[in-house]
Amino acid sequence: MSLRVIVDALGGRLLGNADLLIRSLAPLQTAAPDQISFLSHARYQSQLAQSAAGCVIVHPAFETQVLSREAAIITDDPYLYFARLTQLWKRHHADSRGPRIHPSAVVDPQAVVADDAQIGPQCVVERGAVIGAGTVLKSRVTVGENCSLGARCIVHAGVVIGADGFGFAPHQGQWVKIEQLGAVRIGDDVEIGANTCIDRGALEDTVIENGVKLDNLIQIGHNVHVGAHTAMAGCVGVAGSARIGAHCTVGGGAVVLGHLTLADHVHISAASVVTRSILQPGQYTGMFPLDSNANWEKNAASLKQLSRLRERIKALETEIQNNKEI
C-alpha cells in the first residue's frame, strides 16, 4: 500500500515521497524503511530520531523533526490516525469473509440473525436470541435464550452471554435456586473479550450500553447495568445489580461489589475493590503496594495492629499534653 493510498483514505498532511510502498505497520523502535510507524506521545520522542521507519505519523509539533525523513504524515491525533490505519490495513488484507453462519454453529431456528451478521465455528445461539447487523461472533460463543446484541458488535471466542445469574435463597442450610427469568441486552458497537461472561438478569435484564468495551475473562453479574462507552480491562468482576456509569474505566483485576452505583467518568485502578458507591467522577484506588517479601512481612504484621498503633499515638499525644500543662 502506498502512502498516497493511505492519505487519500484517512487524510492528514503528507510530507515526502507519496509513492513509498508500505509493507506493514511497526513500533518506532523496530520499524524498517518499508514500514510505517507513529509517535503517540512526546515522551517517546527520543525513539523518533533513532527510528528507521520509512514514514512516521506525528503531531504538527514534531514537523521540524521529520523534515529530513523520506516521508511523514502530519495529523492532530497520531494515535487515532494509527487506529484508523490499522482498520484500513485490515480491510485491505482481509480475505473473503467466511460463511454468514458457519456450518458447525448451532443456531436455533427461533433466533434472529441479521443478514450481514456473522456466526463463527462452534457457536451456540439459542432460541429467541437476536444478533444485530454487522455483529460478529467469533468461534465458540454462546448467546443464551432471548439475549440480544445490537449492531457492529465483536464477540471473541469462548464468550458466554446469558448464563444464569448466581441467585439462591438460603433454606435450612441449603440453597434454593432462583430461576433467572431476565435476559441480557447489549447495545451497538460493543466488543467483548475472550471467555468473558455476562449473566442474564433475575427478573429484569442485564444491560450493556452502546460502545462498551470489555476485555477477556470478565465476569458481569446479573442485573448489572454498564453505561455507554465504559471500558473494562481483563479479569474484572462486577457483582450483581451494580450500576456502572458511562465513560468509566475499570482496571484489570478490579472487583465491583454488588448493588453499588458508580457515577459517569469514574475510573477504578487495577486490582482495586469497590466496596461503596462512588458518586463523584475521579480516579479511585485500593491496592496493597508491592514490596520485597521480607519488607512486606514486617509491614503486614504491623498492619494487623494498626488501630492499636493509632491508640498508642493518641496516648503519647495525651501524655505530652499533660506534661506541658504540669
Place this chain on the structure above:
Amino acid sequence: MSLRVIVDALGGRLLGNADLLIRSLAPLQTAAPDQISFLSHARYQSQLAQSAAGCVIVHPAFETQVLSREAAIITDDPYLYFARLTQLWKRHHADSRGPRIHPSAVVDPQAVVADDAQIGPQCVVERGAVIGAGTVLKSRVTVGENCSLGARCIVHAGVVIGADGFGFAPHQGQWVKIEQLGAVRIGDDVEIGANTCIDRGALEDTVIENGVKLDNLIQIGHNVHVGAHTAMAGCVGVAGSARIGAHCTVGGGAVVLGHLTLADHVHISAASVVTRSILQPGQYTGMFPLDSNANWEKNAASLKQLSRLRERIKALETEIQNNKEI
C-alpha cells in the same frame, strides 16, 4: 397464571383477588398491576407502599400494610417463596425439552449418561465420565475422562471439569510434568457457573460435595475438597489441595491458597486472600480499602514504612517513660 394457581402450588395465605392474572415477576420498584413482587427484608419496606405490583409476597409482620392492595400472599419466608415461584414460573413457561444429547455434542461411547440427563450443544463428554440423573450440561461444557457428576446438577456454558491439575517437578531449571491420575467427583444438586474450571486430582480425586454452588470463572485446583452446601461467587481461585468446609461462603475474587483447611461455616469476604488455615467459623476479610487515588498514594507510601513507624512509636514511648522516671 392466576394467583390461585400459584398458591395451590406453593402454599402461603392469599389475601384479596385469587383470580388476578399475573403476567410476570418484577421488583417492587418497577412492578405493574399485572405483576407479582415480594418484600424480602424490612429495609425495603418503603418500596412496598409505593409499589404498583398487583400482588406482593410479604412476611406476616407486614400484613396490615398490604390489606388495601388488590392481592397479597403472606408467608414466613418471602424470599424463599419467591425462589420457588421463579421455579414454578420456569416450569410453566418452558418449551418442550431439547434432545437428551444434542447432535453436535461429542459423547464418548464409554461415558455413562443417565436417561434423563441432558447434554447441550457442542459439549464434550470423555470416556468413563458419568452424568447423573436430571443433570443438565448447557452448551460447550467439557467433562473429562472418568469424572462424575451426581444427580440434578446444572453446569453452565464453557465449564471445564477435569483438565489436568497444575503439577510439575522442578529439574535443572525446567518443569517436569506430573501426570494427573485422579479425576473429579461432583455430588448431587451442584451448580457450576459459566467458564468455571475444576481440575482433576494428581493421585486422588478433586471432590465437590452435594449442594455446592459455584459462580462463573472460578478456578478449583487439583485435590481440592469443597464441603456440602458451600457457595462461591465469581472469579474465586482455590489453589491445590485446599480443604474447604461445609456451609462456607467465599466472596467474589477471593483467593484461597493451597493446602489450607477452612472449617465449616467460614465466610470469606470478597477479594480477600486466605493465607492460613481457618479453624473457627466466622467472617474473615483482608482487602485494601478503596480511596481517592491521591489519598491512596499517600497512605500506600506510608504503609511501606509501617514497621518503621511502629518502631518510632516504641521509641517515643520509651523516651517519655524515661523522662518520667527522671
Place this chain on the structure above:
Amino acid sequence: MSLRVIVDALGGRLLGNADLLIRSLAPLQTAAPDQISFLSHARYQSQLAQSAAGCVIVHPAFETQVLSREAAIITDDPYLYFARLTQLWKRHHADSRGPRIHPSAVVDPQAVVADDAQIGPQCVVERGAVIGAGTVLKSRVTVGENCSLGARCIVHAGVVIGADGFGFAPHQGQWVKIEQLGAVRIGDDVEIGANTCIDRGALEDTVIENGVKLDNLIQIGHNVHVGAHTAMAGCVGVAGSARIGAHCTVGGGAVVLGHLTLADHVHISAASVVTRSILQPGQYTGMFPLDSNANWEKNAASLKQLSRLRERIKALETEIQNNKEI
C-alpha cells in the same frame, strides 16, 4: 506393574521385593500395600512410618527408615522420580490415541498441523495457524489466524489463543478500535491451562517462550513476552506489553500491569499486584493480610489515615526533641 518394570524404566536403587505388583500411586497417608508412594520432603517423614504403602520412593537419607518395608526405591530426587513415574503410568495405561484431528474440530485448510499433533473435539484452528509436532489441543481450543505453537505443547479445554488484544484510541468520548495485526508465537513444551487466554499482538507478536507453564483462567495481554520456563498459577492477569523474564513464578491471582519488565528469576506471591518493573531477582509480595472481619474493619479504617498518623508521630518526635533542648 511390578517394581522391577518401574526401576528398569526409571532407574533408582530398589530395596526389597522386585516382584511386588503395584496397582496404583497414592499419597503416603492413604496408600495401601499394593500402592506406591513417595516422601518428597523431610517435613512429611512422620507420615512415612505410618504409611501402609507397599513401596516408598525416598532420598538416601531415609534409607534406614525403610529397611523393614516390603520394598523401597532410593533416589536423589524422589519428587522428580515420582513425576516420571506418573508419566510412565500414564503411558502404560493410556488407551489407543484418538484420531489425529477429531471430526468435530474445525481446521482451516490453510492451517498447518504436524503429522503427530492431535486436535481434540470442537477445536477451532484458523487460517495460517501452525501446530507443532506432538502438540495436543484438548477439547474446545481456539487457535487464531497465523498463531503458532511449537512442539510437544499441551493446551487444555477452552483455551483461546489469538483473540484480539484490547486496544482502542479514545476519540470524542468513544473508543476507536485498533485492529490487532500481530499474532501469538508459542515455543516448545508449553502447557496452557483450561480457559486461559493469550491475546494476539497489536503490531508485533505476543511471545511465550519454551517450557512456560500457564495454569487455568490466566489472561495474557497483547505484546506480552514471557521468558522460558516461567510458571504462572491460576487466575493471573498480565497486562499488555509486559515483559516477564525466564524462570519466574507468578502466584495465583496476581496481576502484572502493562509495559513493565520483570527480570529473570523474579517470584511474585499470590494475589500481589506488580505496579513497577522489577529488575532484581527475588520474592515480591503485596497482599492485605487476612483477619477476622471485626479486626479488619478497625485496621482498614486506620489505614485510610496512615499518612496522617505518620505526621502525628513526626510531630511527637519534634516536640520531645524540643522539650529536651529546653
